[in-house]
Amino acid sequence: MTRFQHAKDLRDDFPDLVAGVVAFSGVTPDVSAAVASHTATASARLAGGPLAEFPEIQAWRRAFARMGLKPTQYRCASEALLRRLSKEGAVARINPLVDLCNAVSMAYAVPVAALDLDRVDGDLEVRYAEGTEVYETFAGDTEHPEPGEVSFVDSAGRAHARRWTNRQSGYSAVRASTSNVLIVAEALHAGARADVEGLVGALAAALGGTRATAVLCSRSPGFEL
Numbered sequence: 001m002t003r004f005q006h007a008k009d010l011r012d013d014f015p016d017l018v019a020g021v022v023a024f025s026g027v028t029p030d031v032s033a034a035v036a037s038h039t040a041t042a043s044a045r046l047a048g049g050p051l052a053e054f055p056e057i058q059a060w061r062r063a064f065a066r067m068g069l070k071p072t073q074y075r076c077a078s079e080a081l082l083r084r085l086s087k088e089g090a091v092a093r094i095n096p097l098v099d100l101c102n103a104v105s106m107a108y109a110v111p112v113a114a115l116d117l118d119r120v121d122g123d124l125e126v127r128y129a130e131g132t133e134v135y136e137t138f139a140g141d142t143e144h145p146e147p148g149e150v151s152f153v154d155s156a157g158r159a160h161a162r163r164w165t166n167r168q169s170g171y172s173a174v175r176a177s178t179s180n181v182l183i184v185a186e187a188l189h190a191g192a193r194a195d196v197e198g199l200v201g202a203l204a205a206a207l208g209g210t211r212a213t214a215v216l217c218s219r220s221p222g223f224e225l
Contacts, residue, residue, distance in 0.1 A: 002120065004182060005222035007127035010150065014063060018192040019216040020200040022183040023117075023225040026209020028096040034206040035096075035103040039085070042106035046086050051079065056109035059189035060165065067150065069163060076165040077111040095176045100206055101183060108199045110187045111165035113152070117180040117225075119172040122155025124182070126164070135159035138170035152184075182225070193217070 004021060011017060051057060057079050061071035075083070081102055084091050091106070093099050098114060105112035115124075131147035134157060143162070145151045150164035160169045165186060174181055185199050193215065200213050214223045 002117065002182075003123045003222055003224045004184070005123075005125055006216070007125055008221070010127055011218050011221060013066075014188060015218060016059075016188050016190075016192065017217070018187050018196045020185040020196040021214050021216065021223045022181075022200060022203050022207070023212045023223075024097075024181045024183065024207050024209060025179060025211070027179070028100075029206075029208040031096050031100040031206050034202075035099045038100075038103035038107035038202065039090075042082060042085060042103070042109075043089075045107075045109070046082065051082050051086060054082075054109045055189040055191075056187060056195070057082075059187070059192075060111070063164070063188055064166075067164070069166075074163050074166050077113070077168075078105045078109050078165075081106050082109065095174065097178070097181060098174050100203070104199055104202050104206075105185070107202070108185075108195055110185050110195060110199055112199070113161060113165070113168055113184045113186075114174045115152075115160055115168070115172045115182045115184070116174050116178045117182050118178070120154045120160065120182070121158060124152060124154050124160065126150065126152050126186075129153065129159065133157050133159040135162055136169050136171040138173065140170065 060076040064071045101112045101114045129145035129149045129151040135143045145159050151159040152161040160172045187196050
């Protein structure tokens, strides 16, 4: 059994944090219609006003600034995707599950991480790094998060993300052959709970196979699967 949670001191520092989780096993069904629909929703929202004024993005920019990161240098994953969609009119297709997560992330302007659970050792906690954790880039290079940097860390001390919602690890990236997945969405803005619940519902509606879902907050910080 794997437990996913946010560390208590991190939640104390960011009491507005709401996270949605989806555990999915099986073969990803045809999600092309859902990808197209959610991408269209994101495009329509971008046409309605500047990305910098999205409350979801503003909340993450404030969080990054609080962590000592320049928000215009390090962006949360949803902002990076929406910027690409705004500039290029599309985002690269990777595989059906990642494409679905990216489209839903853009539609809700909320960062979504998808991790191959078979590449996660034991429990997974979002916490402040000690600096000894091992992070593998998509190119296969090894890095260590800075001490105090928010990271997704498993029981073996492997970091599966750096700078919280900025960059995932290539080590546990979802591939076409992945069959056990943990999807995590995190939001800090006012109204986050309703949006995260909607996001989790959108993912669950698009996916088949075995799945479990939960919405986590300070009163219910952990999820076991």
